[in-house]
Amino acid sequence: LLHSDYIEVEEGKKYFNSNTRVICFYDSNKTYISGLNTNEYTNPFTIPAGVKYVRIVYNKNDTKVLCEGDSLIDPNASFGDYKLSFNNENFKNLIKETSAGDVCTTGKNILIFGDSITATASMNDDGSNYKEVTTNWPTYTKQSLKVTGFKNFGRAGATYRYRSDVEFRQSMTNQVQLAIDNNVEADIIVFSAGTNDWEANMGSFDSAMSKTTLDDLDITKTYEAIRWCFWKIKEHYPNAICFVATPIQRADVEPFYKIIEAIIKMAERYNFIVIPAHSESGIIRDFETQGKPGRWLYDGLHPGEDGKKMMGKLYTRVILNSLQNY
Helix, strand or coil, rough: CCCCCCCCCCCCCCECCCCCCEEECCCCCCEEEEEEHHHHHCCCCEEECCEEEEEEEEECECCCCCCCCCCCCCCCCCCCEEEECCHHHHHCCCEEEECCHHHCCCCCCEEEEEEECCCEEECCCCCCEEECCCCCCHHHHHHHCCCCCCEEEECCECCCCCCCCCHHHHHHHHHHHHHHHCCCCCCCEEEEEECCCCCCCCCCCHHHHHHCHHHHCCCCCCHHHHHHHHHHHHCCCCCCCEEEEEECCCCCCCCCCHHHHHHHHHHHHHHHHEEEEEEEECCCCHHHHEEEEECCEEECCCCCHHHHHHHHHHHHHHHHHHHHCC
């Protein structure tokens, strides 16, 4: 994809675009206001009130350009060759090749919850002394998305269901409450856990959905703990775009299909977008060895650096594809 730099436009004026995937509107401080995708605008389109700049995204090989007025300036311009013709001097030399994330996610804040396959930071139980200390898939997804804010409450050993014998952040419900208590801003939220839940104390979807309040939920049961997390997040972050990943395959056991089913059912109920890590991360049990390095996992469970990068690409792809539709 190609995207433009900040192009100065006039509020209330009509412009014409062709083959555009995304148009993003910014104020005079270059702060994102809103955006339109291919299905949300017609040509010519009018610049909304308060907008001073736009950035536009195209396929690399598309032709035609942003125009003033109702007619194309140069219908033969080639984006793929970076040869663009503009009447307005301010439009020249503004197109460059980069990640679509620079348009879709710049200025946004991402909040992450998860286990050892997700964790990157250390912190106190009250959220203080937050420090990035290791890499995982969020490290590479963060780089690709170019988000402004990043907080990862993931902790090794974490499970959705509450257990009384574990450390504070090893319960996903505590991770969620900690983010809320610390007033963490979030435009994008990602849950990525489940491999430590196994398939004990699952409960059931029907039983979980029969509870009428958050306090009624028994978070020692997996279905009810997942519901608590998703319900709580949707209550406190109504405008965030939420994602949940299924656990990746591991060397010692077949994928936890009951856990995967629980995650997907609750995701559908609470409008979370599913990241199918168990089937699309590229990590396959047959090529991994318990306790030893395999193709992507260094010990049959945890990704090595190449595995982390590969997982990061999956999360980035799903997030970007979803954000371009908002």
